[in-house]
Amino acid sequence: MNGDWLLRGRDGRLSLYRLSGDHVLCRAESVPSGAWDAPRRIGGEQRLHPVLAVGQGADHYAHLVSWRPTVDGxxxxVHSTHFRPxxxxxxxxxxxHPNKKGRVTGPPAVAVDAQGRAHVFVRNKGxxxxxxAQKEKGGWDPWRDLKGQGLHEDLAAVSTRAGLVEVYGTVPDGIACWRQPEPGAxxxxGDTLRVPVRPGTLRALATSEAHVTVFFTDESGDLCAWRSGAEPVxxxxxxxxxxxxxxxxxLEGLPCTLLAQRAKSGRVVFAAYPAEQESAGAWWTESGEPVEPDARVALAxxxxxxxxxxxxxxASGELRLTRRKAEPGLALEAWRLL
Structure with a gap:
């Protein structure tokens, strides 16, 4: 899956999306911060490939994108919108298809602009x-080739707090990016970062009104943060x-960035630091019991x-959830199985 699969809807309810065989399931809170409903199939009976991209705009609508088989080979x-959980x-x-027709070319990524239009990105066969991108009054614009070469499959798409769309991808010598210069453009x-990057480790987050921060793991195994116009940290x-x-x-009245990941120990670890102040330092703190080796973590x-x-x-479909306690610091409730 690509993107934030745990989202808050405009009615305050949380929903989460996951792949299950050849379709997508959604689970949602019955009321904000309440019990969770049973899983529901998303998007009808269409059979899908096991890939899913999720994006959300300022209107809190969820946009989902996947690949489906068409003719032989x-x-x-395909795209679906989920307006409310x-x-x-x-x-x-x-x-x-980015090349009009053909095989799957890579996992898609989706970001949503300030006007609520989904922008879908994918590597092409070249x-x-x-x-x-969606048109403002319905339908879709023609496919556009944004050029580039040597892209790996993984992409990270994000919208800035002003609603401009950006997308990042790894290439053999670093990270390439594309940015909207203005709405609808x-x-x-944009800048290309020339550092060795482990493919499949990109994550982009709008961390202020002015900046997007890209997180990635370098070849030495360090987690790095990079913003356009600066060196990675x-x-x-x-x-x-x-x-x-x-x-x-x-946290404690201060805008912060919170990170989470499944550690080699099997437990989930968290690290927080003041937004865009990487020099303040960060360290991992473990939480909960070990989870499955293939488990992915989401935050909202x-x-x-x-x-x-x-x-x-x-693999197993096991879902676990925790939330912050109503007390100072980052104390979490006990993890529970959904």
Missing amino acids: ESGL ALAALDWSPIG GGLSMV RPVP VLLPAAGPGPVAAVGCE EDGAGRVVAATLSP
């Missing part, structure tokens, strides 16, 4: 980046493989503004 991308999502709608190439050793989960939150804030963490094992 070929596939196409308590409602059914729209049926999967085809949005085409190793560059392609995108398709085609993203254009080593935060601390990565706790495990894959990208970290990240969320902006307030609930309707009351409390941090919530969830773990999901794709």
Whole structure:
């Protein structure tokens, strides 16, 4: 899965999305901070490949993108919108292929601009980046080739706090990025970071009104933070493989960035530091019992503004959740199985 699969809807309820065989399931709180409903199938009966990208805009609508098989040996991308956790999502709608037709070219990524338009990014068969975006009054623009070369499959798409879309991808010699110069514009190439990066470790988060921070693991195993126009900063050793989960939150009245990851010990670890002040230092703190080796971690804030963490094992479907206690610091409730 690519993107934040644990989200807060506009009614304050949390929902989470996961792959299950050839379809996508959603679970949602029955009331904000309350019990969770049973899983529901998203997008109708369309059969999907086991890949999912999730994005959310300022309107709190969830946009989901996946690949579906079409004719023999070929596939196409599909999109669904989930307006509120308590409602059914729209049926999967085809949005085409970056090369008009062909096989799966890589996992998609999706970000949503200030006008609520989904922007879908995917590597094309030439190793560059392609995108398709929703029109403001319905429908989709034509596919655009944003160029580039040597892209690995993993992409990290994000919207700035001003609603401009950015996308990052790893290349053999570092990280390439594309940014919207203004609302509705085609993203254009931005800074390229020339450092060795482990593919599959990118995570992007809007950490202030002015900046997006990109987190990645370098070849030595350190977790690094990078913002355009600056050099990357080593935060601390990565706790495990894959990208970290990240969320902006307030701790002791101070805007902070909270990170989480499954550690080699099997337990979930957390680290927090003042937003964009990596020099303040960060360190991992373990929480809960060990989770499945393939478990991924997600972070969000609930309707009351409390941090919530969830773990999901794709193989077993096991879901666990905790949230911050109503007390100073980052004390968490006991993890519970959903």
